[in-house]
Amino acid sequence: MKKSFKSAMSFFSESWSELRKVKWPGRKELTSYTIVVMGTVIGVGLYFTVLDVIISHLVELVIR
Template identity: 55%
Template sequence: MSSLTQFIRNVSSEMRKVSWPRRKELTGYTITVVATVTILALFFAGVDLIISKTIRFVLGL
């Protein structure tokens, strides 16, 4: 049990050393991630649609 207590103390100590982003930075990072995921989702949906249409055309379905 003492090793668990020591572990929790060490984690707590390390968490105080972490440099947390400010609200403005965090907002910017969040917008970047959401925009990137949206763009990639649209890109892959388009590629999937093109490949599906091509395969259906080639197979005559």
């Protein structure tokens, strides 16, 4: 039990020291990254929506 507790404490201690080394993005960078991600998500969503509508129409034509 003591060994696993010691290992867990060591893990959290090392993790915390690694987090201190991270260069966190500033407000401007974070805003631009968020805009890029949201744009990509919207673009991919629209692409699959259009693809779904096209495939649905094709399947409907084949079934008739």
